[in-house]
Amino acid sequence: RLLASQGWLQREILKDGEEIDFKLTDKGRTALALAHHYDLFCQYIPTLIKIDHYLFDSGVQEKEFSSLIIKLKKLSNKHRDSQTPAWEITRHIEGLLAGPILVTLGMSEFFTDIMEKRDAIDNKIMDDFPFIKSVIDFFTMLKWVENKRFTNEGQFFLKRAVAYGVTVSYLPTFMQSAELLFGNPNKLWKRTSEGLETHVNRRMNVWGSGGAHALYFRKIDEIVIDLFNQPLNNQPVG
Incomplete structure (x- = not known):
């Protein structure tokens, strides 16, 4: 999907989604030569x-x-x-x-x-x-x-x-791309002796996801506050 989003691969879903056919595009062929x-x-x-x-x-x-x-x-x-x-x-x-x-x-x-x-x-x-x-x-x-x-x-x-936080937090995963794609991906889930995850910077991940959702939560707060500032008869039941 990542390569398809760049126009380097063409994805065609077959048999009601049971199979997917991939084709390298001309653009993708050129890009791979420049990898x-x-x-x-x-x-x-x-x-x-x-x-x-x-x-x-x-x-x-x-x-x-x-x-x-x-x-x-x-x-x-x-x-x-x-x-x-x-x-x-x-x-x-x-x-x-x-x-x-x-x-x-x-x-x-x-x-x-x-x-x-x-x-x-x-x-x-x-x-x-x-x-x-x-x-x-x-x-x-x-x-x-x-x-x-x-x-x-x-x-x-x-x-x-903050919009980059979640993506950047997974750089430890990208660093192990060869293992992820061609080796044993279960190795990525190992933790350090201190119990820390090795595939993600969790502190950065939480910072990024929290910031990315801040606008959503702020809007939800506005809606909820507006609803419950209405006269009692106009407030939702339950």
């Missing part, structure tokens, strides 16, 4: 899983991340606005890197005051946290930051970081 573009960035997933440990560590000079951004920029410039599978792949890679960073910044509320006041990002922040400086360079490439200030587009994404 090697993902390799370098997917090797970075273990770091992305623990990105909260690196973003705010003053002792970390994350040269590897800066190197990835340079490679991504070259790839993006090469296929800019081409609307080809190669262009889509660069967008996927951007999401792979941006998603965990957005969620970590959202959970920590690190830039909340700066965005609300529309202040420039203090140089001291970038001096104290070298990884944050690399992130700002990345956001500048995405046009989320301009002249050390968040653009409207950048604010749009940062304010919606």
